[in-house]
Amino acid sequence: MKKVTIQTLRKMREAGERIAMLTCYDATFAKLFDQAGLDVLLVGDSLGMVVQGHETTLPVTLDEMIYHCRAVARATRRAHVVGDLPFGSYQVSAEDAVRSAVRLVAEGGAESVKLEGGRDFVDVVRAIVRASVPVMGHLGLTPQSFHKLGGYVVQGRGPEQARRLVEDALALQEAGCYAIVLEAIPAELAGEITGKLSVPTIGIGAGAGCSGQVLVCYDMLGLDPSFQPRFVKRFAELGESTRAAASSYVAEVRGGAFPTAAQSFESQEIRLVEGAGKSE
Numbered sequence: 001m002k003k004v005t006i007q008t009l010r011k012m013r014e015a016g017e018r019i020a021m022l023t024c025y026d027a028t029f030a031k032l033f034d035q036a037g038l039d040v041l042l043v044g045d046s047l048g049m050v051v052q053g054h055e056t057t058l059p060v061t062l063d064e065m066i067y068h069c070r071a072v073a074r075a076t077r078r079a080h081v082v083g084d085l086p087f088g089s090y091q092v093s094a095e096d097a098v099r100s101a102v103r104l105v106a107e108g109g110a111e112s113v114k115l116e117g118g119r120d121f122v123d124v125v126r127a128i129v130r131a132s133v134p135v136m137g138h139l140g141l142t143p144q145s146f147h148k149l150g151g152y153v154v155q156g157r158g159p160e161q162a163r164r165l166v167e168d169a170l171a172l173q174e175a176g177c178y179a180i181v182l183e184a185i186p187a188e189l190a191g192e193i194t195g196k197l198s199v200p201t202i203g204i205g206a207g208a209g210c211s212g213q214v215l216v217c218y219d220m221l222g223l224d225p226s227f228q229p230r231f232v233k234r235f236a237e238l239g240e241s242t243r244a245a246a247s248s249y250v251a252e253v254r255g256g257a258f259p260t261a262a263q264s265f266e267s268q269e270i271r272l273v274e275g276a277g278k279s280e
């Protein structure tokens with residue numbers, strides 16, 4: 001199986017083949033997504049919200065990102081693994097940023113890193129790329145700027161904001177980004193940016209005109225039935241089915257229906273769990 005690299009992604013963009021990317025935070029999902037043919041797995045700092053239960057992505061640490069990257073990288077054979085640089089790990093200085101990026105690659109097994117921000121971060125992007133770590137940019141609604149933006153608000157709405165976003169995208173490309181995420185911006189603007197760049201754009205809430213799409217995996221799997229933003233399509237209802245499965249389990253344990261003889265061992269059996277620890 002051929003590994004997806006940043007060169008593969010560039011070729012896909014040139015050939016007009018759409019790039020499929022999902023966030024991923026652990027080995028179980030990584031294995032499933034990889035087998036399903038995802039091109040890119042993003043170990044996003046959105047794990048601060050969907051895995052850790054925070055209100056924003058801001059409290060996520062670099063050590064936590066490394067931990068989750070390692071789990072995803074370990075179970076991924078084909079997809080390109082991107083590690084998000086968390087808040088505070090690249091904003092202070094380019095030197096700091098390089099150190100953080102190198103840790104995500106060396107300790108976490110990430111194959112590239114993603115960071116949020118435009119023109120203010122071109123020096124940081126250059127420094128990380130110079131250290132041989134590929135960088136994915138992220139523009140538009142940048143969740144680490146939650147307080148600056150005043151919440152999770154659609155970006156690039158007026159002509160001035162739109163012009164700045166186009167300039168930021170070109171600046172990131174010029175600084176060496178191999179791809180750029182465009183989050184929560186009007187579809188027309190995302191299409192315009194995509195047309196002006198030679199590197200792929202990956203949209204989330206940015207319409208169909210990008211070179212690829214990304215969603216938070218918990219959102220597209222419907223793991224939180226109460227969360228239904230407009231840009232998310234649910235491809236499954238795992239929240240409802242997980243709750244129903246857990247309720248059945250509770251009922252069967254309480255009622256004595258589980259376990260039956262089929263789930264119990266005879267005293268002479270030595271092989272405790274068939275298939276446990278078996279990997280393909």
Ligand code: KIV
Nearest residue numbers: 023044045046181214
């Ligand atoms: O952290 C994340 O999940 C992201 C995606 C929404 C692009 O940055």
